[in-house]
Amino acid sequence: MEIVQQHRTHGGLLTYARHDSAATGTPMRLSVFTPPGEGPFPVLYWLSGLTCTEDNFTTKAGAYAAAAARGVMIVAPDTSPRGEGVADDPAYDLGQGAGFYLDAVQAPWAPHFRMETYVTQDLVAAVEDAFPADAARRGIFGHSMGGHGALTLALKHPDLYRSVSAFAPIVSPTRCDWGRKAFAAYLGGDEAGWAAHDASRLVEAGAAKGRFDDILIDQGGADNFLESQLKPDLFEAACAAAGQKVTVRMQDGYDHSYFFIASFIADHVAWHAERLRG
Numbered sequence: 001m002e003i004v005q006q007h008r009t010h011g012g013l014l015t016y017a018r019h020d021s022a023a024t025g026t027p028m029r030l031s032v033f034t035p036p037g038e039g040p041f042p043v044l045y046w047l048s049g050l051t052c053t054e055d056n057f058t059t060k061a062g063a064y065a066a067a068a069a070r071g072v073m074i075v076a077p078d079t080s081p082r083g084e085g086v087a088d089d090p091a092y093d094l095g096q097g098a099g100f101y102l103d104a105v106q107a108p109w110a111p112h113f114r115m116e117t118y119v120t121q122d123l124v125a126a127v128e129d130a131f132p133a134d135a136a137r138r139g140i141f142g143h144s145m146g147g148h149g150a151l152t153l154a155l156k157h158p159d160l161y162r163s164v165s166a167f168a169p170i171v172s173p174t175r176c177d178w179g180r181k182a183f184a185a186y187l188g189g190d191e192a193g194w195a196a197h198d199a200s201r202l203v204e205a206g207a208a209k210g211r212f213d214d215i216l217i218d219q220g221g222a223d224n225f226l227e228s229q230l231k232p233d234l235f236e237a238a239c240a241a242a243g244q245k246v247t248v249r250m251q252d253g254y255d256h257s258y259f260f261i262a263s264f265i266a267d268h269v270a271w272h273a274e275r276l277r278g
Helices: 055-060 064-070 115-130 145-156 177-187 191-197 199-204 226-230 232-242 258-275
Strands: 002-009 012-021 026-034 041-047 073-077 133-143 163-167 215-220 246-251
Touching (some): 012 115, 026 055, 026 115, 041 115, 041 258, 055 258, 064 073, 064 258, 073 115, 115 133, 115 145, 163 258, 177 191, 177 226, 215 232
Parallel strands (some): 041 073, 041 133, 133 163, 215 246
Antiparallel strands (some): 026 073
């Protein structure tokens, strides 16, 4: 783990770092907030949305006062591999900055775009080797594309995470333009394989199985993408049918921005901290 820079904040330490990933075959960037104290600390993994880097959440979410008060680490990785030789696309919703937290199997994406393996294996191993993170107390949350990632990875890897929440997640990418475009590119035209990366489809197929006592989602009522891309009602319906408790809070007047996230991030940190006790 290469330390790029560090900043003292809210009594804790914010670290920007870089490490080599076997999954992506590239260096990967991240930020890590460590609260005051000795540790080991429960750790929350934040997954950001389209066009973001490790810096968006770090500088805009305002999460660290709450994390310091609750004694929680927060890790924010980049959203995709980057660098020379890494495939890209001129569109904002494909390629670098738009990894969708899955392992691509199609050219030209397959060699580097292995974000599911990166987040669930390489990132966890690197963080727990270099920082005082408690391996038995992990949670995951995210926004938009990252909310999709948080939900799907938690459902697919429940042994890794004890809690999961999301802000304005893409809950069913197989049923929205963002997801269908990315899945066709990364996974190919056989849609049968797409369901394994769709949170609503995963719940419908029985992936929840009571593994989480509750799932928390905040959604802005004035979000421009609410009806066309996010469709939280699909996830609510899947959870109701499967007997999985989910709390969806529709926040009137809030949009898709980090102003929305900053308004409720302390709630999410506290919610996870409660579930990661002991």
